[in-house]
Amino acid sequence: MKEHTEVTIYDIAKKLNLATSTISRGLKDHHSISKKTIDKIKKTAAEMGYRPNNLAASLRSKKTKTIGVLVPTITQPFLSSLISGIEVTANKAGYNVVIMQSHDSYLEEVSLTKSLYSNRVSGVICSLAMETVDTNHFNLFIDANIPLVFVDRVPNSFNTFRVVIDNFESGYIATKHLISQGCKRIAHITAGSEYSIYNERKKGYLEALKEFNLPIEEELIIKVGGITYEEAEKASYKLLSLENRPDGIFAPGDILGVSAIQCAKKMRIKVPEELSVIGFNNDPISYIIDPNLSTITHPASKMGQTSAEIILKNLKPNKKKYEIKEMTFLKTEVLARESSDKKRLLNVNSSLKI
Structure with missing residues (x-):
């Protein structure tokens, strides 16, 4: 069986007799490339089975287009709706979501925050574990200027965004x-x-x-x-x-x-x-x-949506380290x-x- 080889922008450039930089910009709809050339590049890329290498791109930028979500569990209907609100909002903006469960364990939560950090997530949304009192492990994200939002179960005082009900x-x-x-x-x-x-x-x-x-x-x-x-x-x-x-x-x-x-x-x-x-x-x-x-x-879904919107807003290029954050309250009723x-x-x- 013939081994499959990944098509690169170099292969497309060779076929079209264009510079690799032109291919790269054309695939991103860059304004410096004519529409005719962009269409030709994209058509050839599709015919050749080209897939963007997001991993390589993330390694170059030192960030992935991924939002980390850390919750106690995904089995509770409230948290499932919360995650759904996050996913829909993040996906519309071109971001993926990775979900991790602490199972209400402080030690698991500490371990998972390190894992999210190591995996170079672009932002983090967290609902604290039942056991958590000390939240110093989240300083990893603050120090690295990675947007962090606590939702529902939040620390009383932490220099970041919080989305809650009263x-x-x-x-x-x-x-x-x-x-x-x-x-x-x-x-x-x-x-x-x-x-x-x-x-x-x-x-x-x-x-x-x-x-x-x-x-x-x-x-x-x-x-x-x-x-x-x-x-x-x-x-x-x-x-x-x-x-x-x-x-x-x-x-x-x-x-x-x-x-x-x-x-x-x-x-x-x-x-x-x-x-x-x-x-x-x-x-x-x-x-x-x-x-x-x-x-x-x-309002679980709305809380998830609001949390994701805050993350996306704070992912703007060259944004300086953010200052004290507001707490967003959403309404409940009987x-x-x-x-x-x-x-x-x-x-x-x-x-x-x-």
């Missing part, structure tokens, strides 16, 4: 919604460190209780080791087994809310008559579960569904009686 406000409006439905003993499932988005949601929950003069009881606040169904199931069972059990649960993730609903069903506790539940993210599972889970919207909307249930029951 987690405090979101936790507040979720709890306020349960209060508006008549809940008096509202439990909360939380996770992560004191620096995490879940802690901010917890602060919002506490603020709403204070504002409406409801008691803050430690037995109603349970911290789980991870945002998983199994962790939430244990927490929900503990809460619903209390002698004076809660009449509302704010779960800062839809999988946690779904687990609370199913746990209540197993214990023959009616939702929302005896227990109202609200989740977070508006994942597909929230409207598949019966009763449908009330939730807080989380989606009231069957799991908490007691007023809707009353209306339905009233209609049935008529």
Whole structure:
């Protein structure tokens, strides 16, 4: 079998009897080359099976046209939508995306940042691992003037861009919604460190209780080791087994809310008559579960798009090292569904009686 040889610009130049520099500029639609010559070069290149050598180009420029994305996992619907928003925006601008998962491990995150740096990515978008508190490993990118954007799970203070929702406000409006439905003993499932988005949601929950003069009881606040169904199931069972059990649960993730609903069903506790539940993210599972889970919207795709746009904006040629960055806040809102909307249930029951 004849070995395939890669066609180069030298081969095209030889065939057309033109300088290699002319071929190179023609393939890039350079204004110094006539349209007729450009068309001839591109037609010949296509006929000969020429493929641009992006690797060689990246080695010369010391950068690839690649944006590195580092997230805890790709299995969560929220993060999948986030990545999709990044990819669509980056691809339109001619950039590829490489995705890496930290699996919520600090050590893996440190290792992967080094890998992205070694692979000469043009920019980095990161959502921090659950374990991460120290973010010094990201200074690699700052020192090399590689644009860096933190998204969703972000450090409290870092000299770079951050794209987030207001987690405090979101936790507040979720709890306020349960209060508006008549809940008096509202439990909360939380996770992560004191620096995490879940802690901010917890602060919002506490603020709403204070504002409406409801008691803050430690037995109603349970911290789980991870945002998983199994962790939430244990927490929900503990809460619903209390002698004076809660009449509302704010779960800062839809999988946690779904687990609370199913746990209540197993214990023959009616939702929302005896227990109202609200989740977070508006994942597909929230409207598949019966009763449908009330939730807080989380503009995942828009967050990804915004993060990618910031990277692309900061990849302009000869751009000087950027200065202090702004934090971009995107809006959330309550989606009231069957799991908490007691007023809707009353209306339905009233209609049935008529």
